[in-house]
Amino acid sequence: MPHELAVGDVYLSPLVPVFSIALLGAWGTTALLNRLRLSRYIVFPSTTFIALMVLYIVLIDIFWIQI
Numbered sequence: 001m002p003h004e005l006a007v008g009d010v011y012l013s014p015l016v017p018v019f020s021i022a023l024l025g026a027w028g029t030t031a032l033l034n035r036l037r038l039s040r041y042i043v044f045p046s047t048t049f050i051a052l053m054v055l056y057i058v059l060i061d062i063f064w065i066q067i
Helices: 015-035 045-063
Strands: 005-007 010-012
Touching: 015 045
Parallel strands: none
Antiparallel strands: 005 010
């Protein structure tokens, strides 16, 4: 069962680190796509960034967070 993460006296939702890791992963993937010049084939870059974040969140939930 999910529970809060305690950092000092502050309680955080488990979604905060998952969201942070997904954000960093999406930024890294976007930077890689820009470096390889594959981003020019993407029609809606902002929607693709959000889709990458959702994909990373789902993958972290499936493979890393075991309930």
